[in-house]
Amino acid sequence: MTSPASTVLVIDDEPQIRRFLRAGFELHGFAVIEAENAAAGLKAATFDAPNLIVLDLGLPDLGGDEVLERIRSWSNVPIIILSVEANEQEKVRALRLGADDYVVKPFGIAELLARSDAALRRYFRSTDKNPIVKAGPLLVDLASRAVSLDGKRVQLTRKEYTLLHLLASHAGLVVTHQQLLKEIWGKQSVNIQYLRILMRKLRQKIEPDPSQPRIIATESGVGYRLDTSAASSAD
Amino acid sequence: MSNIRISPHDARNDSATRPRHPLMRIIRTNAIPVLVSLALVVLATEWLSVLQEFTRLDLVTLFYLLPVLFAAVRWGVVPAVFAAIAGAAAADFFFYPPLYSLWIQDPRHAIDIVVFLFVAVVTGDLAARLKRDADALRRREAAMRELYAFSQRLAACFTGADLVFAVQDYLSNTLGCNAFLIARAALVEHGNDATRESIPEAIRQSALALLATAPAQTCRVADAASGHTWLISTVAEASGYGAIAVDLGKAAGDDLAAIEQRVETLLREADKTLQHLKIAEAIEQARLKQQADALKDALVGGVSHELRTPLASITGSASVLAETPAVQSDPRSRDLVEAIQDQAHQLDADIRNLLDATRITAQGIRPHLEWTDPTDIVHAAVGQKSRRLAEHPLHVEVASDLPLLRLDSGLVEQALAQVLDNAAKYSPAGAPVTVSARAEPGHVIFSVTDKGAGLTPDEKAQLGRRSFRGQRHTLGAPGAGLGLWVASTLIATNGGTLDAASQGADRGTTVTIRLPVSAEAPVPAEVADD
Numbered sequence: 001m002t003s004p005a006s007t008v009l010v011i012d013d014e015p016q017i018r019r020f021l022r023a024g025f026e027l028h029g030f031a032v033i034e035a036e037n038a039a040a041g042l043k044a045a046t047f048d049a050p051n052l053i054v055l056d057l058g059l060p061d062l063g064g065d066e067v068l069e070r071i072r073s074w075s076n077v078p079i080i081i082l083s084v085e086a087n088e089q090e091k092v093r094a095l096r097l098g099a100d101d102y103v104v105k106p107f108g109i110a111e112l113l114a115r116s117d118a119a120l121r122r123y124f125r126s127t128d129k130n131p132i133v134k135a136g137p138l139l140v141d142l143a144s145r146a147v148s149l150d151g152k153r154v155q156l157t158r159k160e161y162t163l164l165h166l167l168a169s170h171a172g173l174v175v176t177h178q179q180l181l182k183e184i185w186g187k188q189s190v191n192i193q194y195l196r197i198l199m200r201k202l203r204q205k206i207e208p209d210p211s212q213p214r215i216i217a218t219e220s221g222v223g224y225r226l227d228t229s230a231a232s233s234a235d
Numbered sequence: 236m237s238n239i240r241i242s243p244h245d246a247r248n249d250s251a252t253r254p255r256h257p258l259m260r261i262i263r264t265n266a267i268p269v270l271v272s273l274a275l276v277v278l279a280t281e282w283l284s285v286l287q288e289f290t291r292l293d294l295v296t297l298f299y300l301l302p303v304l305f306a307a308v309r310w311g312v313v314p315a316v317f318a319a320i321a322g323a324a325a326a327d328f329f330f331y332p333p334l335y336s337l338w339i340q341d342p343r344h345a346i347d348i349v350v351f352l353f354v355a356v357v358t359g360d361l362a363a364r365l366k367r368d369a370d371a372l373r374r375r376e377a378a379m380r381e382l383y384a385f386s387q388r389l390a391a392c393f394t395g396a397d398l399v400f401a402v403q404d405y406l407s408n409t410l411g412c413n414a415f416l417i418a419r420a421a422l423v424e425h426g427n428d429a430t431r432e433s434i435p436e437a438i439r440q441s442a443l444a445l446l447a448t449a450p451a452q453t454c455r456v457a458d459a460a461s462g463h464t465w466l467i468s469t470v471a472e473a474s475g476y477g478a479i480a481v482d483l484g485k486a487a488g489d490d491l492a493a494i495e496q497r498v499e500t501l502l503r504e505a506d507k508t509l510q511h512l513k514i515a516e517a518i519e520q521a522r523l524k525q526q527a528d529a530l531k532d533a534l535v536g537g538v539s540h541e542l543r544t545p546l547a548s549i550t551g552s553a554s555v556l557a558e559t560p561a562v563q564s565d566p567r568s569r570d571l572v573e574a575i576q577d578q579a580h581q582l583d584a585d586i587r588n589l590l591d592a593t594r595i596t597a598q599g600i601r602p603h604l605e606w607t608d609p610t611d612i613v614h615a616a617v618g619q620k621s622r623r624l625a626e627h628p629l630h631v632e633v634a635s636d637l638p639l640l641r642l643d644s645g646l647v648e649q650a651l652a653q654v655l656d657n658a659a660k661y662s663p664a665g666a667p668v669t670v671s672a673r674a675e676p677g678h679v680i681f682s683v684t685d686k687g688a689g690l691t692p693d694e695k696a697q698l699g700r701r702s703f704r705g706q707r708h709t710l711g712a713p714g715a716g717l718g719l720w721v722a723s724t725l726i727a728t729n730g731g732t733l734d735a736a737s738q739g740a741d742r743g744t745t746v747t748i749r750l751p752v753s754a755e756a757p758v759p760a761e762v763a764d765d
Contacts, residue, residue, distance in 0.1 A: 023555045088603065106551065107550070196608040200610065211635075220611070220645045220648040
């Protein structure tokens with residue numbers, strides 16, 4: 001899915017972090033632009049038209065929220081947040097402000113690349129003619145709304161499908177509780193326990209082993225993620 | 236610093252100019268009052284003779300009580316007696332026949348004079364005593380006020396030097412005495428030259444001798460050279476602070492006794508304060524320790540942050556390295572790079588625990604409560620530690636009918652992940668780890684069972700303690716106790732409990748987390764049914 005021409009803008013004030021990010025992205029065919037602060041980052045985001053932005057939330061000159069808002073005011077470019085603290089509220093806020101996903105330091109490059117690929121895929125999906133999402137043994141056809149597990153058709157209720165559809169259309173990316181509640185029930189006032197119960201039912205239908213779910217991952221305090229890297233049971 | 240000299244502001248010490256003989260002193264102090272009293276008697280006589288022109292006076296002697304009372308109240312008993320005698324004489328001489336003679340014709344007048352004298356002397360004495368008492372009361376009140384001011388001043392003392400200043404200042408202001416603190420150590424090691432001049436060598440030696448022999452006492456020493464009397468008193472013998480030497484001047488007898496008494500009262504007060512200063516010192520030390528703790532926490536927080544950034548670089552760099560073709564094709568390199576990643580992750584987890592422990596101690600944790608599926612927590616924690624648990628067969632047993640819980644899922648996940656981490660850390664490779672979640676009335680119970688190092692009863696007792704320092708040191712492996720302490724604190728903030736049970740050393744451990752089920756029904760059945 002990643003084209004060799006993809007350019008990633010890395011905005012982080014730590015030179016060592018930038019160094020390994022450059023090495024990691026270049027190893028996987030990305031071109032890398034580095035920015036050591038928000039000012040340089042915003043400038044590069046404007047003039048160099050990157051396909052993806054990796055943004056550290058702890059920049060010295062401007063808050064991460066502010067940088068996010070400014071970029072989002074004119075661009076839909078995928079943004080992955082780097083956060084030091086495993087602070088759920090901070091993640092949720094960044095996601096609400098338009099970040100596509102986050103990774104918490106320390107992280108391996110594989111994790112960041114998986115998020116980046118997922119974000120890029122979602123960004124380019126509008127032009128994709130084959131909207132089928134694969135997560136291990138699970139196939140979701142977003143166009144025909146058909147779901148199959150190991151080739152067998154799975155029957156889902158309307159709400160169960162809506163939930164799966166939302167996760168599948170953000171395949172590999174986290175979807176927050178608020179987003180899910182709003183999309184499924186049409187209003188955010190619905191309590192999160194409805195979502196928990198619905199998720200439990202969905203997992204019982206689509207997970208090969210519901211006691212050890214691998215297809216839908218839980219992000220405590222944030223949301224859920226359809227794990228496209230889950231191994232297919234057929235593999 | 237310990238030897239400070241403050242000169243008296245004014246020399247009120249006029250005892251040197253006073254006559255030595257008591258009778259002479261009485262005459263000297265009463266001469267003017269007696270003369271004035273006699274003048275008053277003359278004045279009374281003048282008025283009486285004027286009044287005599289208009290009317291006949293019967294009780295002439297009553298008039299002469301006025302100067303007597305006045306003299307008694309004003310100056311005391313001696314002028315009053317003089318006034319009484321003069322009054323009796325004047326009454327006899329000017330008003331009782333035969334006039335202008337001290338002879339008394341009428342026996343009634345004789346009785347009159349005698350009664351007058353008796354009444355005058357008695358009332359004069361009474362009035363004088365009243366005055367003396369009032370004066371004493373006023374003096375005592377003044378002394379009390381001074382002492383109160385002094386103790387207030389003492390209360391503001393924070394060091395021994397402050398105290399000496401206060402004592403010296405007070406003594407020189409109120410008594411006109413010089414006071415010196417002779418600190419035990421300072422005196423022996425480096426006697427201040429200025430102090431040497433002001434404290435006679437004999438007194439210094441006496442003070443030293445006093446300090447050497449008797450731990451707590453006061454003594455009066457005469458300085459032969461100046462003729463002054465000195466009072467030396469040891470203070471705060473417990474702290475070995477030293478002695479205070481007070482120059483009482485050349486006073487003698489009652490004066491000396493009075494001054495001595497006041498100085499002693501003062502020194503007792505000062506001594507008490509010196510003892511308090513030790514308490515204050517202890518409080519100060521406690522405060523310093525608290526500050527040091529806060530600083531240490533800040534340091535741990537800061538250092539942890541500073542350490543985590545390079546660690547993130549190491550982890551990230553190693554992960555990139557692991558994907559390079561050169562490393563992928565060489566099993567040994569791949570092994571080493573994995574070791575780097577694992578160790579960096581472990582180090583980061585330990586630092587995270589330190590950071591959390593510091594944060595818990597410093598400001599506590601405010602849980603962000605929301606309805607959560609306990610199943611999700613188990614899976615998230617297992618997922619988080621999958622790499623760490625790779626060498627252990629993992630059994631996950633989650634009941635399908637768990638009720639939803641209202642808690643901070645992030646915190647509980649972190650706690651459970653920590654328990655899993657410990658299970659992996661203390662089990663030999665290949666030993667199974669079992670995670671289970673089940674419901675009991677009122678509770679959901681997570682338990683993690685390993686076949687590892689287990690806990691000795693001692694170690695188990697340590698786990699309950701809230702002092703993570705103690706745990707860290709008693710549990711051999713660094714970070715273990717700290718991690719469990721953090722985990723149990725995180726569980727406690729969610730209203731749950733964490734317990735560790737073990738059959739003993741090397742017989743495995745079961746950590747049980749009990750979380751309360753909220754009474755309110757979280758979800759109507761039909762919603763979930765769609």
